[in-house]
Amino acid sequence: MTRFWVGGYGPDMGGDAEGVGYLAVDEGRGASTLAYRGVAGAATSPSWLAQHPTLDVVYAALEGEGAVQAFARSGEQSLRPLAPPLAAGASVCHLTVSPDGRMLVASCYGDGRVVRFGIAGDGRLQPAAPDKAAALHAALFGEADAETDAAGAHPAADPYPTPAGEEPRASHAHAAVFLPDGRIATTDLGFDLVRIWRRDLTPDHEVVLARGTGPRHMVMHPSGHLHVVTEYSCEVFTLASARDGSWSVVSATTASPVAQVGVDTCAELAVSRDGHTLYTALRGGNTISALRVRGSGEATEPLALADSGVDWPRHHLVHEGVLLVAGQRSNTVAALDLDERTGVPRDVRHVTAAPAPTAILRAR
Known part of the structure; x- marks a missing residue:
């Protein structure tokens, strides 16, 4: 039996999930046996x-x-809780764990915070440590550093001036990924930034995207390129690292030629096992867009568009020739067949009920 954990929204976020859910597929019988089997661990809106x-x-x-x-x-x-929850930040919406299992990075949409937690040998989370630079500043000058939050992450600044008559924009950290050299990349959906951090969560440099694009999620390609999907402009940007370690945009393409900016909003970005195909979801039209990865990973192009089989496809996961799609508003998870040769999504093979699903994770 193949197992998956499912995150979802509970009553405090307008959903019906009672905690981390449990999905399973019977071995040898395929995705048509996918079923929600109940709550694995009680929690309040475990959205990621x-x-x-x-x-x-x-x-x-x-x-x-x-x-x-x-x-x-x-x-x-x-699942059983290892310890009580630890505070992170307003509307924490994404988590990523370092490859060595010693650190977790949380991204907070509500206040823009990027928070670092240590991980103990048994997997327990350790409280976020104050930033060393902030502590030194406070010791020298007798005051807190207003430019550094308590978790050691420096707040983002809007790279674009506020037009006359408009309110200033707000920072919305949304996702993080560990880079091959140990540094960390994060997206700021509110300020159109991809931020590069050193491992101690001090800033390294930033990549500024066009105003209003809204970078949301990222995926590392096997080639070493970083693909970034934008929620607002419905595009996929490809970033590459230069010899000096600086990252920059090397290409960009629309997520789909029929995407309607202002109606559709992109969500997750996933890559096929062979690295030839990317998949993103277009909420609004409720579709899945497949993009072909070109060259050595430095560019992408739209390949196909398919029905997601759900309402508001919040997250999706590639698993053994099938794309599992979480429909937040339809309270369902759909299984889409993927063409073995091209990677193109085909028919919706099966749909199972699940309460307000927002994330799917393959269980160990």
Whole structure:
């Protein structure tokens, strides 16, 4: 049996999820047996889930509470909390764990915070440590550094001036990914930034995208390129690292020629196992767009568009020739067949009920 954990929105976020859910597929019988099997671990709106690289531990972003919590596997389809939740920031919406399993980075949409937590040997989260530079500043000058938050991440600044008559924009951190050299890339949807951090979460440099694009999620391509999908402009930007370690945009394309900016909003970005295809979701039109990866990963182009089989496709996961799609508003998860040769999404093979699903994670 193949198992998946499912994150979802609870009553505090307008949904019906009672915690981290459990999905399963019967071995040898395929995606048509996909079914929601109940609550694995009680939690309040665990909207994003991340897996420890070596331990059977799952981390949940409790978006409504603005907290993160670690869960350990306690049975075939159950999770137990390792400790009480730890505060992260307003509307924490994404988590990523370092490849060595020693650090977790949380992105907070509500206040723009990027927060670093240590991870103990048993997988427990350790409180975010204050920034060393801020502590030194406070010691020298007797005051807190207003430019550094308590978790050690420097707040983003809008690279664009505020037009006359408009309110200033707000920072909205949305996702993070660990880069091959150990640094961290994060998106700021509100300020149109991809921010590059050193491992201690001090800023390295920034990549500024066009105003109003809204970078949301990212995926590292096997080639070493970083693909970024934008929520507002419905585009996929490809970034590459130069010899000096600086990142920059090398190409951009529309997520789909029929995407309607202002109606559609892109959500997740996933890559096929062979690296030849990217998949993003267009909420609004409720479609899945496949993009072909060109050259050595430095460019993409729209390949095909398919029905997602759900309403408001918030997240999707590639698994053994099938794309699993979480429909936040339809309270369903759909399984789409993928063409073995081209990677193009085909028919919706199966749909199962699931309460307000927002993230799907393959269980260990």
